[in-house]
Amino acid sequence: MQTSSPPYITVSELDYVRLTSLLGDREPAAGTAQAVLAEALDQADQAEPREIPADIVTMHTRVEVEDESGVRLITLCYPKEADAAKGMVSVFSPMGAALLGARVPGKIGWTPPDGEPRQMRVVRIDYQPEANGDYTA
DSSP states (O other): OOBOOOOOOOOEEHHHHHHHHOSSSSOOTTTTTHHHHHHHHHHHHEEGGSSSSSTOOOTTEEEEEEEEEEEEEEEOOOOOGGGGGEEEETSSSSHHHHTTTSSSSEEEEOOTTOOOOEEEEEEEEEEEEETOOOOOO
């Protein structure tokens, strides 16, 4: 399983600390969403939550996305919060790892376990914690 992510992303310092803590000290298996996420975090620009631009997907951001199945709202979340039926997409999934740090409008691409590359348009941000003054989400 491979996934792609932005080559250079901006994350809040809080998201960075939480995500690197969840990833732990072990090296993720090559080609996994966790490996892509770890690499993206290693290269990421960290910013204070108040300085995060409103057009960047951060943790708990609810975004409108569009792919071949249509338009829908999804929320980027931590693994324990994931619930596909509610549109809660884990940052540890291939799609979630590609979504972190995406700019709106934009496109993301990833390869899920079935091996078929996928793309999705990130249409708009419906809710971003930092843009709404929630610096601890």
